[in-house]
Amino acid sequence: MTKKLAVGKGDVLVVVDIQNDFCPGGSLSVPHGDEVVPLINRLAEHFEHVVLTQDWHAPDHLSFASAHPGKQPYKTVMLPYGAQILWPDHCVRATRGAEFHKDLQVPHAALVLRKGIHRTIDSYSTFYENDRTTPTGLVGYLRERGFSRVFLAGLALDFCVRYSAEDAYREGFQVVIIEDACRGIDVNDSMAATRESFSMLGIACTVAEAVG
């Protein structure tokens, strides 16, 4: 049995990108992505403090293969800040694909944080964009609110959840991944790289049932 983790005052749940485009039928669907929704709804009831994140791109965002004539999705290109995987168009701001999954029910969430809002910089992490220097402001928010432990759940485990976990760890937060409340995409062995990174950094993984 996994060790029980009691949720307390210094804890916040960050729910990553539960949006239509990352669910089956969406343009960048994460296999079985929708299966985490009921789990997250239940999990969120244990947390007084919840943040929801939303991938939120301009229609001509530079992470889209369609913005690079002749390039195919899932190929890597070099952008000024480094290597960038090209994605199918997804989570275009104010479209249905960018909306939260209709069954996500977290009415007490205090903050909806949108990321990837700059046309020329992608953002996997909910803390820093892919240039690794542009902040989203979430570190400041969490510090000012006095949180010390960040629980993460959502999509995709090997991109937005992973980068968010690594940044939270680097910023000095305790980090807990709720593994069964995440699903991955797995591009270029990204799932294996994610597991390796979590174990190198000592980032804890648990299951939803053990949290509460």
Ligand code: VGL
């Ligand atoms: C994501 C790829 C591109 C994610 C967002 O939410 O994991 N992945 N944009």
Ligand code: ZN
């Ligand atoms: Zn995106």
